[in-house]
Each structure stands twice: as C-alpha cells, then as structure tokens.
Amino acid sequence: MKKLMTLLCLAGAAMTATAQADDGVATYNTYCMACHGTGIGPMAGDKNLWQPRLDAKGGVDGLLASAKAGLNAMPPMGTCMNCTDEQLRAAIVHITTFK
Template identity: 35%
Template sequence: MRVAGSLALALALAGCGDPEPARDAGAERAEPRPPAAIYGRYCVNCHGRGMAGAPRVGPEFRLHWSHEVEEEGFEHLVRVAIEGQMGMPPRGTCFDCTDEELEATVIYMLKQSGAQ
C-alpha cells in the first residue's frame, strides 16, 4: 500500500511545473531568433570546420563568400539554405526556422566572413 501511495504522489507531482509547451513547426514566433544563435546551434557544426566540404565562415574566407555572392547571387545562397544542396541539408536542419530567420542567418555568415 505504501508503494502505491508513493507512486500516486510521484505521478501527481510529475504534473507540476511549467514545462515549455510543444511548438508547432509552422507556428510564428513573437520575435525571430538572433542569427548568431541560429548559426551557433545549427550552422557552425559544418561551416565552422568545413565539414563535408561546407564553405567555412570567417574573415580568412572572405574571398570565397564574396565570389559566391558575385557568381551565384545572394538569393541563390538563401535558396540553398532553405532547400539544401549536395551535402547541405534543407534548412540546415533547423526545421522550425522561418525563411526570414534563415535569410538573416545567411547575412550574418556573410558579415562574419567580410564578404562584399
């Protein structure tokens, strides 16, 4: 009987607290996440180390990013971030990122690299 009472108490207390509600992937946020936060959570894993041939981010890679913008265009870079290409997964695996957040993150990466 004592075990049953402890179990009931544990179950009752498990419902206490303020868990974060589940977020619908398509739901709009009150404010977009900062591009640096998105980059730091999703993009840096590949673009920080050049994993799987991903172009690296940083001032020493300015010429690469400047060339990409000049040759392919900014819109193309954003489309790749959204749709994926070759080893780049769609949305960089940030499936709840909005298109606007991803565009802002591409701009952030370009700025970090000093691209013109």
C-alpha cells in the same frame, strides 16, 4: 512556489524576446556552426569562400534559396527545419559577414 513560477515565466518571456531579436547568431550557433564553423562546410566569415557564392547566386536571397533546397552535402534548411526565412536569412548574413 507561486513566486518561483512567476520568475520562471518572466525568464521564459525574456528568452523569447531574445530569440525574436535574432541577429542570426543564435540560429548559426545552433544549426550551422557544426559544419560552417568546422570546415565541413565553407567556413563562416571567409570572404574567399563566400564572395564567389554570393556572386554566383546573386546575393543573400539567392543563397537563401539554395540553403532552403540544400546543395550536395549542405542539408536542406541547414538542418533547421523549423526556421523561418528570416531566421535562415539572418544566419546567412552572419555567415557572409566578413571581418
């Protein structure tokens, strides 16, 4: 039993480490994909949809500000009320990375 607890703790630590090394994908998948991966919001990775927004708001930092405040059907913080600026920013970078 003690061994099991140790294992669980180790697994927990590993998961925390992954969350800290967040490249935005985890935040995006959890909070943003429901809209930005379905067409309810502008689709992630669609340059035609996002380049004009980047231009209008002066890049990722401008988009971060409007994502935090909310915009029309875009909920404040993209529904991630616990997200740090870094997490939101990383998610936006992920959304505005064009293939």
